Amino acid sequence: MLLKRLFSPAKKVDILRKLDYMGFMKNHLGLILISLFFFAACGGPSSPPEPELSTEERLALPANIVNGERLFRTCAVCHDKAKEGAHRVGPKMWGVYGQAAAVHKDFSYSAAMRRSDVIWDDASLDAYIRAPREIVPGTRMAFDGEPDPANRRDIVAFLKTLQD
Numbered sequence: 001m002l003l004k005r006l007f008s009p010a011k012k013v014d015i016l017r018k019l020d021y022m023g024f025m026k027n028h029l030g031l032i033l034i035s036l037f038f039f040a041a042c043g044g045p046s047s048p049p050e051p052e053l054s055t056e057e058r059l060a061l062p063a064n065i066v067n068g069e070r071l072f073r074t075c076a077v078c079h080d081k082a083k084e085g086a087h088r089v090g091p092k093m094w095g096v097y098g099q100a101a102a103v104h105k106d107f108s109y110s111a112a113m114r115r116s117d118v119i120w121d122d123a124s125l126d127a128y129i130r131a132p133r134e135i136v137p138g139t140r141m142a143f144d145g146e147p148d149p150a151n152r153r154d155i156v157a158f159l160k161t162l163q164d
């Protein structure tokens with residue numbers, strides 16, 4: 001029964017087709033590799049060249065506060081944004097921008113955060129949101145980091161609005 005099915009004419013045609021396809025790949029492998037190389041060399045159609053910007057230039061680009069507030073939802077698991085908000089796993093974010101790290105005296109920060117001499121401005125917030133432990137080694141903030149510079153710029157612009 002199984003043998004019959006294996007050697008049925010339909011199966012044979014199928015196998016022949018596969019062999020034919022492999023023959024094509026073999027004959028044209030060079031061509032395929034060359035086109036792949038050019039495709040890779042051009043970076044593909046969807047990745048325009050990234051301009052090389054300094055941190056200052058990058059942070060000075062216009063930010064989208066509305067998008068920043070939307071992105072803040074991932075932070076809001078741990079951080080309240082309201083002026084009269086409460087601390088959660090992390091301290092509330094009201095009044096943090098422009099201040100020295102560990103500004104809320106009623107929140108128990110890590111020793112690393114209390115001892116850091118970071119002032120929260122555009123550049124330090126950008127760095128902290130990108131990789132918290134790089135700028136405050138030993139911080140308790142369990143956040144992997146936001147890799148997209150435009151997203152970080154938007155989040156920082158939103159944090160800037162959380163003050164009187």
Ligand code: HEC
Binds near residue numbers: 120
């Ligand atoms: C899993 C919880 C968690 C998430 C998610 C999280 N944080 Fe935090 N965050 C903390 C904790 C805890 C601290 C206190 C860290 C310490 O004391 O070392 C902190 C500290 C901070 C501080 C320093 C505050 C101060 O008073 O000095 C900033 C700024 C901050 N977080 C911003 C953010 C932003 C922006 C996001 C989202 C992109 C985010 N955090 C996501 C838990 C979190």
